[in-house]
Amino acid sequence: MAGKPVDGRADQYSLACVAFELFCGEVPFPRDHVTAVIWAHMSEPPPALTSRGPAFPAGADGVLARALAKSPGDRFASCRDFADALRAAFGLVAYNSGSGHAVAAGPGRLATEIPVPASHQTVGAVRPREWRGRIGRRSGRDGAG
Secondary structure (H helix, E strand, O other): OOOOOHHHHHHHHHHHHHHHHHHHHHOOOOOOOHHHHHHHHHHHHOOOOOOOOOOHHHHHHHHHHHHHHOOHHHOOOOOOHHHHHHHHOOOEEEEOOOOOEEEEEEEEEEEEEEEEOHHHHOOOOOOOHHHHHHHHHHHHOOOOO
């Protein structure tokens, strides 16, 4: 936005905005005009998730604040690091694709590997061609109606 080179940390900022909205049902910077939204994203500190509901863990505020940092250098090194930190803040099992295991961690517990059921390992395994056909038929964009 400021005419500087863009990398994956811009995607991380966007991902953090989506996560915030998924958790509390509203975007981090709700404004009436698009220019006010842009200004808020560039200059205002991110709102605390806990200000939207007391059920959210306080640790999630720090994770989201870091992912929504104005300076890309202040954000997590990757979206994966952000996602792992957010899952940990909520006390959720860390995701480890490819190994068939997830790492269970939580407050006061050591991380241990647990088996992931085979049914959960195939999520997202649909081939793109299959999806194109499904999407085209539903939306009518492929001419098939």
